[in-house]
Amino acid sequence: MKALLSGNEAVARGAYESGVVFASAYPGTPSTEILENIVQYKEIYAEWSPNEKIALDGAIGAAYAGKRSLAAMKMVGLNVAAEALFYSSYTGFDGALVIVTADDPGMHSSQNEQDNRYYAKFAKVPMLEPTDSQEAKDFVGLALEISEKFDAPVLLRMTTRICHSSSVVELGERKAGAPERKPFARNAMKYSMIPGFAKRRHPVMEQRLKDLAEYAESFPYNKAEWGDRSLGVVANGVAYQYAREVFPEASFLRLGMSWPLPEKLIREFASQVDKVVVVEELDPFLEEHLKMMGIEVAAGKDFFPILDEFNPGIVRDAAYKAGLVKETVEPPKVEMGPLPPRPPVLCAGCPHRPVYYLLKKYGLVVNSDIGCYALAVLPPIATTDTLGCMGASIGVAHGINKAGVEERAVATIGDSTLWHAGMPGLLNVVYNKSNTVTLILDNLTTAMTGHQPHPGTGRTLMGEKTVKGDFEALARAMGYEEVRTVDPLNLKETEEALKASLDANKPAVLITRSPCIFMYDKRPGLYEVDSERCNACGRCFEIGCPAVVRSDEIDEKSGKAKAEINTILCFGCSVCEQVCARKGIHALEG
Amino acid sequence: MKTTNFALVGVGGQGVLLASDILAEVGVEAGYDVKKSEVHGMAQRGGSVLSQVRWADKVYAPLVGNGEVDYLISFELLEALRWLQLLRKGGTAIVNEQRLPPLAVSSGGMEYPSPEQIGKALAAGTGAYHIVPALAKAEELGTERATNVVLIGALSRFLDVPEEDWLKVIERRVPEKYLELNRKAFAAGRAL
Numbered sequence: 001m002k003a004l005l006s007g008n009e010a011v012a013r014g015a016y017e018s019g020v021v022f023a024s025a026y027p028g029t030p031s032t033e034i035l036e037n038i039v040q041y042k043e044i045y046a047e048w049s050p051n052e053k054i055a056l057d058g059a060i061g062a063a064y065a066g067k068r069s070l071a072a073m074k075m076v077g078l079n080v081a082a083e084a085l086f087y088s089s090y091t092g093f094d095g096a097l098v099i100v101t102a103d104d105p106g107m108h109s110s111q112n113e114q115d116n117r118y119y120a121k122f123a124k125v126p127m128l129e130p131t132d133s134q135e136a137k138d139f140v141g142l143a144l145e146i147s148e149k150f151d152a153p154v155l156l157r158m159t160t161r162i163c164h165s166s167s168v169v170e171l172g173e174r175k176a177g178a179p180e181r182k183p184f185a186r187n188a189m190k191y192s193m194i195p196g197f198a199k200r201r202h203p204v205m206e207q208r209l210k211d212l213a214e215y216a217e218s219f220p221y222n223k224a225e226w227g228d229r230s231l232g233v234v235a236n237g238v239a240y241q242y243a244r245e246v247f248p249e250a251s252f253l254r255l256g257m258s259w260p261l262p263e264k265l266i267r268e269f270a271s272q273v274d275k276v277v278v279v280e281e282l283d284p285f286l287e288e289h290l291k292m293m294g295i296e297v298a299a300g301k302d303f304f305p306i307l308d309e310f311n312p313g314i315v316r317d318a319a320y321k322a323g324l325v326k327e328t329v330e331p332p333k334v335e336m337g338p339l340p341p342r343p344p345v346l347c348a349g350c351p352h353r354p355v356y357y358l359l360k361k362y363g364l365v366v367n368s369d370i371g372c373y374a375l376a377v378l379p380p381i382a383t384t385d386t387l388g389c390m391g392a393s394i395g396v397a398h399g400i401n402k403a404g405v406e407e408r409a410v411a412t413i414g415d416s417t418l419w420h421a422g423m424p425g426l427l428n429v430v431y432n433k434s435n436t437v438t439l440i441l442d443n444l445t446t447a448m449t450g451h452q453p454h455p456g457t458g459r460t461l462m463g464e465k466t467v468k469g470d471f472e473a474l475a476r477a478m479g480y481e482e483v484r485t486v487d488p489l490n491l492k493e494t495e496e497a498l499k500a501s502l503d504a505n506k507p508a509v510l511i512t513r514s515p516c517i518f519m520y521d522k523r524p525g526l527y528e529v530d531s532e533r534c535n536a537c538g539r540c541f542e543i544g545c546p547a548v549v550r551s552d553e554i555d556e557k558s559g560k561a562k563a564e565i566n567t568i569l570c571f572g573c574s575v576c577e578q579v580c581a582r583k584g585i586h587a588l589e590g
Numbered sequence: 591m592k593t594t595n596f597a598l599v600g601v602g603g604q605g606v607l608l609a610s611d612i613l614a615e616v617g618v619e620a621g622y623d624v625k626k627s628e629v630h631g632m633a634q635r636g637g638s639v640l641s642q643v644r645w646a647d648k649v650y651a652p653l654v655g656n657g658e659v660d661y662l663i664s665f666e667l668l669e670a671l672r673w674l675q676l677l678r679k680g681g682t683a684i685v686n687e688q689r690l691p692p693l694a695v696s697s698g699g700m701e702y703p704s705p706e707q708i709g710k711a712l713a714a715g716t717g718a719y720h721i722v723p724a725l726a727k728a729e730e731l732g733t734e735r736a737t738n739v740v741l742i743g744a745l746s747r748f749l750d751v752p753e754e755d756w757l758k759v760i761e762r763r764v765p766e767k768y769l770e771l772n773r774k775a776f777a778a779g780r781a782l
Binding site for chain 2 (some may be wrong): 314
C-alpha cells in the first residue's frame with residue numbers, strides 16, 4: 001500500500017515496521033510529529049521525557065535491555081543529550097538504538113543554525129541522511145540493523161524540509177512480534193564507563209569506525225549515478241534533490257551515509273568526472289573531507305551558501321555564478337512598496353502578554369527562554385533583553401544580578417521549559433543567594449510545539465493519568481521562602497505580587513498560572529470599546545493585543561485614532577478593560 | 591505528464607494546510623508523483639503561511655524557488671503580493687477576496703495596500719489573475735471555514751484532472767458530517 005507521508009510520519013512508520021518497542025523525545029520543531037505519530041502504534045511504548053538527555057538515557061536503557069529503541073529531538077536537543085550520545089558510543093548495546101536529529105537550516109523555529117553531521121564525527125558514530133519520506137522510513141530500519149551489527153548508536157539526520165515535506169511511501173508490515181523478556185545482559189566492563197573500563201572501550205570504538213568506513217563503501221544508498229561526466233555532483237540530504245533539479249544531466253555521487261565516508265567510492269567517482277562540486281546545506285562537512293583527501297572541489301561553499309536553507313532557486317543561482325549552468329530563473333519584475341509584515345504574534349487572550357506588560361512598566365532587565373513567549377522579544381511587546389537556549393533565563397539573570405547593574409534582572413520561563421532545563425538554575429539562585437525573581441509562566445501545556453503534555457499536566461503522551469508536578473512545592477523544597485502564585489489575567493494582583501517579590505530582595509519565585517487559550521472549549525467572553533468614552537489615549541494599544549485595533553473614528557481633541565476590538569479575534573481575557581483609565585471597555589452580554 | 595508547481599499562501603488559521611493536503615492527494619489520484627512542503631512551529635500563530643505542492647512524472651525537490659510556480663493560490667490579498675515573486679512569468683494567481691490587516695496595520699502605522707496597488711501588482715506579476723469571492727461563497731454556505739475548499743474548486747477549473755478525482759479526495763479528507771457542505775463548496779468554487 002502507498003501513502004503520502006511527511007518525513008516525520010515516515011520515521012514513525014519506520015519505527016513501527018522495524019520493531020521498535022521504546023520511543024522517547026522532548027517536543028521540538030521540526031521533530032515533534034515523530035512521537036506524535038509513533039503513539040498511534042500500540043506496539044510501541046512512547047513518552048515525552050522532560051528533556052532530550054533524559055529521552056536519550058531512556059532509549060539507551062531500552063537498548064541495553066536488548067530491544068530496539070528510538071530517541072528523537074531537534075538539533076539543539078542533541079546539544080542537551082550530547083553527554084548521553086558520547087557514553088552510549090562507548091558502550092554500544094545488546095539491542096539497537098537510532099537517534100533522530102532534526103536539523104533546522106534557516107532557523108524556522110530555532111535559536112541557532114547548526115550542522116549536526118559534526119556530531120557523528122565527534123562522537124564517532126555512523127549517520128544516515130534520507131532525501132525523502134520513503135528513505136526516512138527505510139533508514140530507520142537500516143539504522144537499527146547497523147546499530148546491531150556494529151554495536152553503536154546510529155544518528156539519523158533529518159532537516160526541516162525532510163521532516164515537513166510529504167512524498168509517496170510504500171508501507172510495509174511490522175516485522176517483529178512481541179518482544180521477549182530476557183535476563184539483563186550484565187556486562188559492567190562494557191556498560192559501566194569508569195575510566196579503567198572506558199579506556200578499554202575506546203580502541204574498540206576506533207576499530208568500529210574503520211569497520212564502518214569499509215561498510216560505507218557498499219552501503220546501498222552511497223552510490224554513483226552516472227550521467228554526463230563533465231560534471232560530478234557530490235550531495236546528500238534534501239540538497240541532493242535540489243541539485244538533481246538544477247543539474248539534470250550531471251553525474252551524481254549521492255551519499256546516504258554521511259559518516260564515516262566511503263573514501264574509495266569518492267576517489268573513484270572523482271577520478272571519472274572532469275570536475276567535482278559539492279552541494280550541501282549549512283557547513284562544508286563533505287567538502288572539507290574531500291579536500292583533506294586531496295580532491296579538488298571546483299565549487300563548494302565559495303558558491304553554495306553556508307547560511308540559511310537552500311531551495312532549487314538558491315542552488316541554481318549559485319550554480320549560475322559558478323559558471324556551472326548557462327541560465328538562471330527570474331521572476332517577473334513587480335514594483336511595489338514595502339509590504340506590512342505579518343510575523344507570528346502572541347494570540348489574543350494569551351496569558352503571557354500581561355506579564356510582559358508589567359515587566360516593561362518596571363524597567364526590569366528581562367531574561368527569557370524558549371517558548372511562545374519568545375514572541376515578546378519583538379514589537380509590539382518588545383520586552384525581552386536576553387534569550388539564549390532552554391533554561392538559560394534563570395542562570396543569566398542570576399549572573400547579571402551578581403555582577404550588578406543599575407536595574408534588577410528577572411527571569412521568565414515557561415512551565416515545560418522549567419521542567420526541561422530550568423530546575424538546576426532555579427536551585428542555583430537560592431543556593432548561591434542572588435535576589436533574582438524567577439517568573440514561571442505556567443500555561444499548563446507545552447504550547448509552542450502544539451500543546452503536548454508535560455510533567456506538570458497530569459497526563460502522559462500515551463494518554464494515561466499521572467502525577468502532577470508542583471512548582472510551589474518544588475521551589476520550597478529547594479529552599480525558597482518567597483513563593484507566590486497569581487492569575488496573570490488579573491493585572492492588579494499580578495502587579496502587587498511582582499512588587500512584593502522584587503521588594504523582598506532575595507531569591508523569589510512568582511508563578512503566573514493561567515491556561516493557554518487552546519485549553520478552553522470556548523472563549524470565556526468578548527469585549528467592546530465604548531467609543532463615547534474612548535479618548536484615543538492609546539493605553540490599550542500598549543498591551544500589544546492583535547484584537548485591539550485602531551478604529552476609523554478619530555478623537556477630535558487629540559486627532560488620534562480611537563480603539564476598537566476585533567470581535568473575531570477577541571478571546572475575552574479582559575486585560576484591555578483593566579488598563580483602560582476611562583472605563584471605556586466592557587464585556588459584551590451573552 | 592506536465593510538471594505543475596503550486597504555492598498556497600495565507601494566514602495561520604485559514605485552512606491553507608488542509609487545502610494543500612487535498613491538492614497533493616489529488617495529484618496522486620491523477621497518477622502523478624507528488625511532493626508537498628510546509629513549515630510548522632513558529633510559522634503559525636497568525637503569521638504568514640506558505641505551502642508548496644508539486645506534481646510531475648518524477649519530483650525531486652519538495653519545493654521550488656522564485657519564478658517557478660505555475661499557480662499561486664492566495665487565501666488573502668496582502669499575502670498574494672508577499673509571495674508573488676514565486677510565480678513564473680505567465681503564471682496564474684487565484685486570490686481570495688479577503689483583507690486580514692496584520693498588526694502592523696491594525697494597531698501600527700503601516701497601510702494595507704489599496705485595491706489599485708493590489709490590481710497593479712497582480713497584473714504585472716502574473717500571466718492571468720483572478721480575484722474570487724471565495725470567502726463570500728463560503729459564508730453563503732454557512733461557514734467561512736469552507737473558504738479553502740471553495741478555492742480548491744476555483745483552482746480545479748484550470749487543471750486537466752477529472753472532477754471525480756477531486757471529489758474522491760475531499761470525501762477521504764473531510765469528516766462525514768461536513769461532507770455535503772464541502773461538496774457544495776467545491777462546486778461553488780468550480781463555478782466561479
